[in-house]
Amino acid sequence: MLWNNRSASQTAAEYMKSIIRRYFGPGVVLIVFLAGWYALAYGLENNFSPASGTPMIIPPPHRLFEDIYGITRTKILIAFWISLKTSLVGLTLATSIGLVLGIVMAQARWLERALWPYLIALQVTPIIAIVPLMIKLVGSNFAARVLVTVIISIFPIISNTLFGLHSTPKNMHDLFTLQRSGPLARLLKLQLPAASPAIFGGLRISAGLAVIGAIVGDFFFAKGDPGLGKLITQFFLNSQAGPMFVTALAATLLGLMLFILFGLLNKRIVGRWYEGAISQ
Amino acid sequence: MNSTTPEHHAHRSGTPSISADGICLSFPDSTEVLRNISIEIGDHEFVSVVGPSGCGKSTLLRVLSGLQKPTSGQLNTPSNDVGFVFQDPTLLPWRTALRNVETLLELRGVNATDRRELAFNALSSVGLADSANKYPRQLSGGMKMRVSLARSLVTQPKLFLFDEPFAAVDEFAREQLNDDLLALFASAKFSAVFVTHSISEAVYLSQRVIIMSARPASIAHIIEIPFDYPRSPEIRYQPDFAKCCGTIARHLRQLQNI
Numbered sequence: 297m298l299w300n301n302r303s304a305s306q307t308a309a310e311y312m313k314s315i316i317r318r319y320f321g322p323g324v325v326l327i328v329f330l331a332g333w334y335a336l337a338y339g340l341e342n343n344f345s346p347a348s349g350t351p352m353i354i355p356p357p358h359r360l361f362e363d364i365y366g367i368t369r370t371k372i373l374i375a376f377w378i379s380l381k382t383s384l385v386g387l388t389l390a391t392s393i394g395l396v397l398g399i400v401m402a403q404a405r406w407l408e409r410a411l412w413p414y415l416i417a418l419q420v421t422p423i424i425a426i427v428p429l430m431i432k433l434v435g436s437n438f439a440a441r442v443l444v445t446v447i448i449s450i451f452p453i454i455s456n457t458l459f460g461l462h463s464t465p466k467n468m469h470d471l472f473t474l475q476r477s478g479p480l481a482r483l484l485k486l487q488l489p490a491a492s493p494a495i496f497g498g499l500r501i502s503a504g505l506a507v508i509g510a511i512v513g514d515f516f517f518a519k520g521d522p523g524l525g526k527l528i529t530q531f532f533l534n535s536q537a538g539p540m541f542v543t544a545l546a547a548t549l550l551g552l553m554l555f556i557l558f559g560l561l562n563k564r565i566v567g568r569w570y571e572g573a574i575s576q
Numbered sequence: 577m578n579s580t581t582p583e584h585h586a587h588r589s590g591t592p593s594i595s596a597d598g599i600c601l602s603f604p605d606s607t608e609v610l611r612n613i614s615i616e617i618g619d620h621e622f623v624s625v626v627g628p629s630g631c632g633k634s635t636l637l638r639v640l641s642g643l644q645k646p647t648s649g650q651l652n653t654p655s656n657d658v659g660f661v662f663q664d665p666t667l668l669p670w671r672t673a674l675r676n677v678e679t680l681l682e683l684r685g686v687n688a689t690d691r692r693e694l695a696f697n698a699l700s701s702v703g704l705a706d707s708a709n710k711y712p713r714q715l716s717g718g719m720k721m722r723v724s725l726a727r728s729l730v731t732q733p734k735l736f737l738f739d740e741p742f743a744a745v746d747e748f749a750r751e752q753l754n755d756d757l758l759a760l761f762a763s764a765k766f767s768a769v770f771v772t773h774s775i776s777e778a779v780y781l782s783q784r785v786i787i788m789s790a791r792p793a794s795i796a797h798i799i800e801i802p803f804d805y806p807r808s809p810e811i812r813y814q815p816d817f818a819k820c821c822g823t824i825a826r827h828l829r830q831l832q833n834i
Contacts, residue, residue: 467666470643474660475683485683489670569670569711 333357355538360545363538371527372539376546379523382438382510383503383554386445390502394450395495398457399483408458419451427516437520441513448509449502456498460491493570496562503554511547524550593619593767594735599639599649601632608792609635610646615786615795617735617767624770624778626824627788627796628832633771634663636793637737640769659733659766661741665720667712667727674699674708677727684731698730699723701763702756718749725757729764738770742777754780755809762806775828779820780812787827797827 337343337356345352351359364372397415401408423444434440464487472482514525522530524547531540594617601610609632617623625633638644640653641660667676674692677699681691699708702722712720721741728736742750754777761768772778778785779801787797801820803811811817 465666467662467664468668470660470662471666471679472683473643474641474658475680477683481683485679486668489668492670566670569713571669571713 330357351537352535353537355541360538360542363536364542368536368539371522372524372543372546375522375524375527375543376550378521379507379510379514379525379547380550382441382445382513382523383506383550386442386509387449387503387506387554389442390446390450390506391453391499393446394453394498394502395457398454398461399488401454401458402461402487403479415451415454418447423447423512423516431517435519436517440517441510441523444513444516445506445509448512449505452498452501452505453495454498456494457491460494461487463494464490493562493566496558496566500555500558500562503558504551507547507551507554593617593621593654594640594769595650595652596640597650599636599646599651601635601639601644601646610639611792611794613649613793613795617769620761620765620767621784622761622768622770622782623784623786624772624782625786625788626772626775626778626828627793628790628828629773631788631790632793633788634739636788637739637769637771640735641737654734657732657734659728659731659736661724661728661736661738663739663741663743665712665717665724667720667723669712672709672711673704673715673723676712676723677730680727680731694730695726698726701729701760702726716749718745718753721745721753722756725760729760732764733766736766736768738768738772740771740773743773750774750777751809757781758805758807775821775824776812776817779817779824780807785820785824787824787831789831796831799824799827 333354334356337351337354340353343351343353350363355362397411401411430440430443434443461483468486468490469482472486477485510523511525511528514523514527515529518526524543528540528543528547531537531543595615597614599610599613600608602608613636615623625636627633635644637660639646639651641658642653642655643660667673668679671679674695677695678691681694686694696705696708699705702725704719704722704726707715707719707723712723715723724741742753745753758781768782770778770781783801785799785801786795787799788794789796799820802816
C-alpha cells in the first residue's frame with residue numbers, strides 16, 4: 297500500500313516536473329520581455345502627454361486597451377478581417393502557382409537553371425521599386441495588395457516543392473522504373489507524397505510571410521477598405537499609440553493563427569506517417 | 577532481347593528462365609564493372625551470388641532486372657515478370673503495409689477490389705495479415721522486409737532478384753526469413769538470384785552458389801549445393817553443409833589475396 301502511494305506521488309511529481317520544464321523557459325522570457333516594456337514605457341522622456349497623461353510613444357502593457365472601444369474597436373476588427381482575407385487569397389494563389397512552378401522546374405534541369413535566378417531576384421527586389429509599375433498594371437486596390445502578398449510568400453513554396461521532389465530516394469524510383477511507370481504516375485504516386493513534408497514546411501513559412509505581405513501591401517496601395525497596415529499608419533499619424541500597438545498585436549495574432557492552422561493541417565496529413573514530423 | 581543457346585553451360589531443370597551471355601559493363605568514366613559474365617538459370621532454380629565487397633554483385637542484379645543496360649552481351653529475361661527485392665525495404669512511408677503491397681498492382685492498372693484481395697493474401701502469406709493497416713514506421717526491420725517480399729510476390733514474378741535483402745536484420749530474424757523465403761520458393765515456383773554477404777545463407781537457400789571475383793567482376797567459381805528441398809534448419813549443423821561453406825570461404829579468401 298505504502299509502496300503504491302509513493303509511486304503515485306512520484307508520477308505526480310514527474311508530471312509537475314514536465315509541466316515546469318515545458319513552461320519555465322517561455323515564462324522567464326515573457327517576464328523579461330514585459331519588464332523591458334515597462335522600463336521603456338516609464339523610462340522614455342515625454343512618453344506621457346503632460347496635459348492628459350495618455351501615452352504618446354509606447355503605452356505600458358496594462359494601459360494597452362484603454363482606448364479600444366466604439367469606433368476604434370470596430371476599425372481594428374474590420375481591418376483584421378480584411379488583412380485575413382488578403383493573406384488567405386494571396387497564400388492560396390502563392391501555393392497554387394508555387395506548386396506548379398516547383399513541379400515544372402523539377403521536370404528538367406535546364407528549366408530549373410533558367411528560372412532560378414529570376415525567382416531569387418523577385419525574392420530580393422524591394423517592393424517599393426515596383427510600386428509604380430504595379431499601380432500602372434493592376435491599380436492601387438485589393439488586387440495589388442494580393443499581388444504583394446504572393447510575391448513575398450511564394451518563394452518558400454517553390455523552393456521546398458523543388459527540394460522535396462528532388463529528394464525522392466533512388467530505390468523508390470527504381471521500383472517505379474521496373475513497372476515502367478510514366479512521369480505522371482511517378483509524380484502523383486511517388487514524388488508528391490514523398491515531397492509533402494517539405495511542401496508543408498514551406499507552407500508554414502509562407503503563411504507567416506503572407507501576413508507580412510498583406511500589411512506591407514497596405515503601406516503602398518491605399519485604395520479601398522484599410523487593412524491592418526493602413527490602420528497602423530492612421531493611428532501613427534494621429535499619435536494614438538495605444539490603438540497602434542493593439543493593431544500591431546492583431547497582426548501578430550493573425551500570423552500566429554495561420555502558422556498554427558498549417559501546423560495542424562501538417563500534423564493531420566503528414567504526421568500519421570512521417571517519422572521526422574516537426575513537433576508543434 | 578535475344579534468346580541465346582550457349583553451348584558451354586548446361587541448364588539445370590527444364591527451360592532456362594533466364595540467360596545472360598557475355599555480359600560486360602563499363603561506366604561512362606570507363607571503370608570496368610562486369611567482365612564477360614555468362615549464366616543460365618533454370619525454371620524454379622535458386623542461385624546465390626557471393627563475392628568480395630563492392631565487386632559488382634548489385635550491379636549484376638540491376639543488369640538482370642533491366643534497370644541497367646549492359647555495355648555488351650546478350651540477355652534473355654522474362655522482362656515483364658521480374659520481382660526485385662532491394663537491400664532496404666523501400667516501402668513508401670505514407671502508405672500502410674497493405675497499400676504498399678498494392679502499389680505494383682496499382683501501377684499495372686489492376687482494379688481496386690482485386691488488388692486489395694491479392695495484396696491481403698500476399699501479406700498473409702508472409703504472416704503479416706494483422707499488420708495490414710500499420711504504417712512502415714510502426715513495423716520492425718524484419719516486418720518491413722516481409723512487406724517488401726509480399727509486394728514483389730503479389731505480381732507473381734517468374735524471376736525474383738534479391739539484393740542482400742536480409743543484411744540489416746538480426747541473426748534470429750534472418751534465419752526465420754530464410755525459412756519463410758524457402759517456403760515461398762516451394763509454393764510460388766519462381767527462379768531466384770540472391771546476392772548475399774553471408775556464406776551460410778547462400779548455402780542454405782540455393783542449389784548453386786556463384787562466386788564472383790573482385791572488380792571487374794567475373795564468375796570465378798560455381799559451387800553445387802547437394803541438399804534436397806525442403807531443407808530443415810538442422811542441415812546447418814551437418815558436416816556436408818560445413819564442407820560447402822568451407823569451400824566457398826576458401827575460394828573467397830584466395831580471390832581477396834590476388
